[in-house]
Amino acid sequence: GAVVSQHPSRVICKSGTSVKIECRSLDFQATTMFWYRQFPKQSLMLMATSNEGSKATYEQGVEKDKFLINHASLTLSTLTVTSAHPEDSSFYICSARDQQSSETQYFGPGTRLLVL
Amino acid sequence: GENVEQHPSTLSVQEGDSAVIKCTYSDSASNYFPWYKQELGKGPQLIIDIRSNVGEKKDQRIAVTLNKTAKHFSLHITETQPEDSAVYFCAASGTSYGKLTFGQGTILTVHP
Numbered sequence: 001g002a003v004v005s006q007h008p009s010r011v012i013c014k015s016g017t018s019v020k021i022e023c024r025s026l027d028f029q030a031t032t033m034f035w036y037r038q039f040p041k042q043s044l045m046l047m048a049t050s051n052e053g054s055k056a057t058y059e060q061g062v063e064k065d066k067f068l069i070n071h072a073s074l075t076l077s078t079l080t081v082t083s084a085h086p087e088d089s090s091f092y093i094c095s096a097r098d099q100q101s102s103e104t105q106y107f108g109p110g111t112r113l114l115v116l
Numbered sequence: 117g118e119n120v121e122q123h124p125s126t127l128s129v130q131e132g133d134s135a136v137i138k139c140t141y142s143d144s145a146s147n148y149f150p151w152y153k154q155e156l157g158k159g160p161q162l163i164i165d166i167r168s169n170v171g172e173k174k175d176q177r178i179a180v181t182l183n184k185t186a187k188h189f190s191l192h193i194t195e196t197q198p199e200d201s202a203v204y205f206c207a208a209s210g211t212s213y214g215k216l217t218f219g220q221g222t223i224l225t226v227h228p
Contacts, residue, residue, distance in 0.1 A: 032214060043205060043218045044160070093159050097214045103148040105214060107159040
């Protein structure tokens with residue numbers, strides 16, 4: 001149980017385009033989902049917290065107009081990187097908090113974004 | 117805010133030996149401490165977690181200990197196997213909505 005999926009797993013795009021990443025909890029309902037960014041050989045950096053049906057809460061230094069987050073249902077959250085630039089290239093990982101367990105977070109497999 | 121320090125950054129052991137990774141946290145309000153294993157190119161996988169009302173938890177070869185007074189917690193892996201090789205992250209959470217603060221990670225290498 002507690003499976004989180006992400007799509008796509010890898011994406012290459014041209015500079016200036018937008019990219020949407022989906023995060024789904026497959027076998028549980030998630031009232032809260034989190035989006036992280038991870039650079040090579042570094043730890044996970046929280047970008048934003050997404051609550052179903054409300055606006056996301058962004059961490060300090062994260063541009064909310066550049067990283068659009070939508071959490072329309074208890075099983076789906078999306079992250080859209082708008083007007084992507086090469087410096088946005090990174091590994092993006094989502095996690096979902098099990099509604100039944102107030103703290104446990106399960107992570108998706110990640111999305112590798114490369115902006116050319 | 118919370119700050120989590122993790123040591124060592126790299127750990128190399130022989131197959132069958134034990135491995136210990138330690139973390140300290142700064143916020144005394146933190147009450148949930150998970151450990152994640154991350155393999156190359158994949159997302160983190162929860163391997164064990166502990167809440168502040170217990171001092172130790174064990175799951176087969178993996179155990180976690182928590183010292184709330186000293187604000188540190190440790191991951192213990194016994195009888196290590198090559199497939200245990202990965203990056204391990206500790207984390208701490210003290211808020212009601214479950215925001216995690218991660219340690220810097222430990223690269224564990226188990227030599228056959």
